[in-house]
Every structure is written in structure tokens, then in C-alpha cells.
Amino acid sequence: MSDDSAGAAVRAPSEEDRHASWLELFFDLVAVAGVAQIARLLHGTPGPADVGFYALLFLAFWTAWICFTLYANVADAGTHTRTVLFAMFGMAVMAAAVPGVHEGDDQHARVFALAYVLTRVLANRAWQHRRQVLVDWPAAQMSFGVTPWIVSLWVHEPARQWLWALGIVLDLYVTFAVSARDVVRHRAARERRESRRPGRVRAGGLSLARSQADHLSERLGLFVIIVLGEGVAQVIEAAADAPWERKLYGFSVAAFALLTAVWALSFRHGYAGVPHLAAGVLPARAALPLHCFLAGCLAALAAALGAAVEHLETLPNATRWLLCSALAGYFLLSGLAWLGRANRERRWLLCVPVPCCALPLLLAGFGARLSTLTVVWLLVLVALWPLLFERRRARLMPGSDG
Structure with a gap:
């Protein structure tokens, strides 16, 4: 038939x-x-x-x-x-x-x-x-x-x-x-x-x-942005019950900077909330699971940030692993999204997704003696690195779309 x-x-x-x-x-x-x-x-x-x-x-x-x-x-x-x-x-x-x-x-x-x-x-x-x-x-x-x-x-x-x-x-x-x-x-x-x-x-x-691609991408992006907003809400809720001291101020700034960097990657350098994904490069059957797991990583990241407020000295091993693994998973999915691009460059893969996945996991495994504030600020630097790399590449290659 x-x-x-x-x-x-x-x-x-x-x-x-x-x-x-x-x-x-x-x-x-x-x-x-x-x-x-x-x-x-x-x-x-x-x-x-x-x-x-x-x-x-x-x-x-x-x-x-x-x-x-x-x-x-x-x-x-x-x-x-x-x-x-x-x-x-x-x-x-x-x-x-x-x-x-x-x-x-x-x-x-x-x-x-x-x-x-x-x-x-x-x-x-x-x-x-x-x-x-x-x-x-x-x-x-x-x-x-x-x-x-x-x-x-x-x-x-x-x-x-x-x-x-x-x-x-x-x-x-x-x-x-x-x-x-x-x-x-x-x-x-x-x-x-x-x-x-x-x-x-x-x-x-x-x-x-068939689904309407532009409308669907807007719905997927809205879901991601609301999850990020929930991350901010969890930090605020936890901070409201904690003693207001210098460490809390530093942590709050670092947590907000981390979520802001993730927002910029997802929406200024991504599509439908998925970083480094371009419109139309992946069929919906591949893009939707990618969105699902990415949103799951972001929700886990938000939960870990909320839990970290209660441990401003040093993070428990479980919380540190959750925080770092969630960010590593986020960048792993960004690398998978990049694989769908037509203009793939091996140099970009080696310079962005690979270190951004590896460094958080190394921090999770060997950062037991680091303070909570140090761990979060190091994750901020990891999240900012792709943005700095893209900006530097744009200056060197004005015609490149990343």
C-alpha cells in the first residue's frame, strides 16, 4: 500500500x-x-x-x-x-x-x-x-x-x-x-x-x-525561560530564610550571573531555548527530546542553587555533584545541537562543549575543599566562556554566524 x-x-x-x-x-x-x-x-x-x-x-x-x-x-x-x-x-x-x-x-x-x-x-x-x-x-x-x-x-x-x-x-x-x-x-x-x-x-x-515550527519554537522557548525564572525564585526563597551576610550577598550575585549566562546562551546563541541550535537544522523528533532533557538539566540546576543557599561554607558532595552535573549536561546537549549545523567546525567543538562539559565534572570530583562561593563563581566562568569565545570569533570572522 x-x-x-x-x-x-x-x-x-x-x-x-x-x-x-x-x-x-x-x-x-x-x-x-x-x-x-x-x-x-x-x-x-x-x-x-x-x-x-x-x-x-x-x-x-x-x-x-x-x-x-x-x-x-x-x-x-x-x-x-x-x-x-x-x-x-x-x-x-x-x-x-x-x-x-x-x-x-x-x-x-x-x-x-x-x-x-x-x-x-x-x-x-x-x-x-x-x-x-x-x-x-x-x-x-x-x-x-x-x-x-x-x-x-x-x-x-x-x-x-x-x-x-x-x-x-x-x-x-x-x-x-x-x-x-x-x-x-x-x-x-x-x-x-x-x-x-x-x-x-x-x-x-x-x-x-505537521507542527508549525515558529509557534512551536516560541512555546519551547517560553518553557525554558519560565524554568530559568523558577531558578531565580528558588534562590530568592532560600535567601529570604537565611541570615543576610557577606557570603549570601556574594552567592546571590554569582547565582544570578550563572542563570543570566545560561539565558544568554539559550536565547541569544540558540533557538527554542536550546543553545547553539539553529532553526530548521533538526527534525522535531530530535529537537523535542533535546528540549526535554535540557529543561530537565535546568530545573535540576535551579534546585541545586536553591539547596546551596543552606550551605554557604562548603557544598555537600551530593549538592556539588548535582550542581556541576546539571551544567555539564546542559553543555553536552548544546554540543548535540551543534552537530545538526551544516557549518560545523571541529575547532568550535574542542573549544566550547568539550571543556564546558569536562570542567564542571572535574570541579564536582575534586572540589570538595572549595568554598560554595568559589564553586559557583567557577561555574559562572565556565558558562561565560562560550559567550566570550563567540564574541572573539565574531570580531575575527564578521561573516560567521557561529
């Missing part, structure tokens, strides 16, 4: 100058409030198990968010406000359940899983109503990865968390291994079978849809 016979004419998105609507902004704020709640799992002295649990819940929350972000992106004026509001409520319930889930409370864990399942099913129904299959992210309207979450409603720890992880892995598999046209063929065959049943009327054919 050819692609055309699957009802697969891709609908061209509107070329109008679109910006995020008030409903979408409201939705993003609720989503990032949930991310902030999940980031609190990293407060104190988190161990590897805490970091893994944070990553699991963050991936689940981001997946629910991107399903409806893409729905609104494609539907545009046809977005059902009630559908998005129900999704917001489901994500708010997930966020409220996070502390209890972390403490091992069965009721909170079941509520979190049930809210996630209902949110994903709602996304699936929204796409079925539109009779479209999204080319860029087929997992947005498929509930294949939801099955382990449903099973987890009757399972206790630790098997429950493994089922959740399996659900995330299945979603990633669908994202990279299943094409949208395969989804169309599967659903068309199923609907043909169902239409033969008495009393069933066959609906119109399915079509393929």
Missing part, C-alpha cells in the same frame, strides 16, 4: 504570524509549576535514586505537557478550551501528588498515575476528534506507553516505578521507531474492521499534520 492510499496528504500549517495565546501561556505556567514541584525532590542531599526518580517524574510531566502543546500548535483556532483546561487540571493533580509519591505513599502514587493516564487518554481523544496523525511526534496521540501506567494502579513499590519507567521507554520507542504513516495505516485498518459491525458508520479518512 502506498503512502497516498493511507489517506496521508500532509496538511500545510497556517503561515500566519502566530504567537502563544493566553490559554497556552496559562497552560505553560501550570506545567512549570509542576516542574518546580518535581525539582524539590532534589533538595537536601539527593542520592542517585533521588536523581533517577526526579528524571522519571520529569519525563512523565514533560510528556503530558508536549502532547497538548502540539495539539494546540496544530489545531490553532480549532483548539478546544475545555480540553486544555481539563489537561491543566490533570497536570495540577500530578504536581500536587509528587511529595506523597516521593515519600512512598500508595494513595498519592495511584493518584499521580491515574491523573497521568487520564491526561494522556484525553490527548489521544483530542487527536482522534481531529482525524489527524502528527508527523513530528506520533507518540502525542498514541496510548501505547500508557499501558504500564494503568497496570501500576494495582502494583506496589518498587515494581510501580519500574512500570512507569517502562511506559516512558515505550513512548520513546514510538517516537523514534514508528512513523506517522504506520499509525495512519494501523488506525485505518482498525476503523475498516469496526465499520463492518452492525450500527457502525465509517468516519472520514485520517490525514497527516
Whole structure:
């Protein structure tokens, strides 16, 4: 069967100058409030198990968010406000359940899983109503990865968390291994079978849809900027309860400088909040996971900065590793984004992503005797280095776009 016979004419998105609507902004704020709640799992002295649990819940929350972000992106004026509001409520319930889930409370864990399942099913129904299959992210309207979450409603720890992880892995598999046209063929065959049943009327054919790139990049960038703002809020909240002394003043300046440098890299030298990413160089299937993991690193960085306020003398090993590893992960993802560029230069790779990944990890491993202020200011220098490198290169090569 050819692609055309699957009802697969891709609908061209509107070329109008679109910006995020008030409903979408409201939705993003609720989503990032949930991310902030999940980031609190990293407060104190988190161990590897805490970091893994944070990553699991963050991936689940981001997946629910991107399903409806893409729905609104494609539907545009046809977005059902009630559908998005129900999704917001489901994500708010997930966020409220996070502390209890972390403490091992069965009721909170079941509520979190049930809210996630209902949110994903709602996304699936929204796409079925539109009779479209999204080319860029087929997992947005498929509930294949939801099955382990449903099973987890009757399972206790630790098997429950493994089922959740399996659900995330299945979603990633669908994202990279299943094409949208395969989804169309599967659903068309199923609907043909169902239409033969008495009393069933066959609906119109399915079509393929693509996301609107400029609008999607704005939504992704807004998510990143709100996460950075949450980092500032966490430092402010922690500083408000700490004794106001010289070390706190120095730390506050350093933390703000670090977040500002990250902002400049993400938005003045990046695209959609991803540093060193250029528009159109990566397909959405690659760019969206990149955005997910980058936002996760930034939320972890924000949590580590908030926790560091309580340890202005020296950082506990766990907090230092979290702080440095989050920044190293950020630069690792910037290097992956750079790989998509057409004008790649090996010199840039060796001068920016490699040292910016390696130095924070060296600082994490060998900086136990350094003061908190010294560690944070060294990370500021690491974050400023790509900006200084780009500025120097721009002076030497005026025609280069970096």
C-alpha cells in the first residue's frame, strides 16, 4: 500500500504570524509549576535514586505537557478550551501528588498515575476528534506507553516505578521507531474492521499534520525561560530564610550571573531555548527530546542553587555533584545541537562543549575543599566562556554566524 492510499496528504500549517495565546501561556505556567514541584525532590542531599526518580517524574510531566502543546500548535483556532483546561487540571493533580509519591505513599502514587493516564487518554481523544496523525511526534496521540501506567494502579513499590519507567521507554520507542504513516495505516485498518459491525458508520479518512515550527519554537522557548525564572525564585526563597551576610550577598550575585549566562546562551546563541541550535537544522523528533532533557538539566540546576543557599561554607558532595552535573549536561546537549549545523567546525567543538562539559565534572570530583562561593563563581566562568569565545570569533570572522 502506498503512502497516498493511507489517506496521508500532509496538511500545510497556517503561515500566519502566530504567537502563544493566553490559554497556552496559562497552560505553560501550570506545567512549570509542576516542574518546580518535581525539582524539590532534589533538595537536601539527593542520592542517585533521588536523581533517577526526579528524571522519571520529569519525563512523565514533560510528556503530558508536549502532547497538548502540539495539539494546540496544530489545531490553532480549532483548539478546544475545555480540553486544555481539563489537561491543566490533570497536570495540577500530578504536581500536587509528587511529595506523597516521593515519600512512598500508595494513595498519592495511584493518584499521580491515574491523573497521568487520564491526561494522556484525553490527548489521544483530542487527536482522534481531529482525524489527524502528527508527523513530528506520533507518540502525542498514541496510548501505547500508557499501558504500564494503568497496570501500576494495582502494583506496589518498587515494581510501580519500574512500570512507569517502562511506559516512558515505550513512548520513546514510538517516537523514534514508528512513523506517522504506520499509525495512519494501523488506525485505518482498525476503523475498516469496526465499520463492518452492525450500527457502525465509517468516519472520514485520517490525514497527516505537521507542527508549525515558529509557534512551536516560541512555546519551547517560553518553557525554558519560565524554568530559568523558577531558578531565580528558588534562590530568592532560600535567601529570604537565611541570615543576610557577606557570603549570601556574594552567592546571590554569582547565582544570578550563572542563570543570566545560561539565558544568554539559550536565547541569544540558540533557538527554542536550546543553545547553539539553529532553526530548521533538526527534525522535531530530535529537537523535542533535546528540549526535554535540557529543561530537565535546568530545573535540576535551579534546585541545586536553591539547596546551596543552606550551605554557604562548603557544598555537600551530593549538592556539588548535582550542581556541576546539571551544567555539564546542559553543555553536552548544546554540543548535540551543534552537530545538526551544516557549518560545523571541529575547532568550535574542542573549544566550547568539550571543556564546558569536562570542567564542571572535574570541579564536582575534586572540589570538595572549595568554598560554595568559589564553586559557583567557577561555574559562572565556565558558562561565560562560550559567550566570550563567540564574541572573539565574531570580531575575527564578521561573516560567521557561529
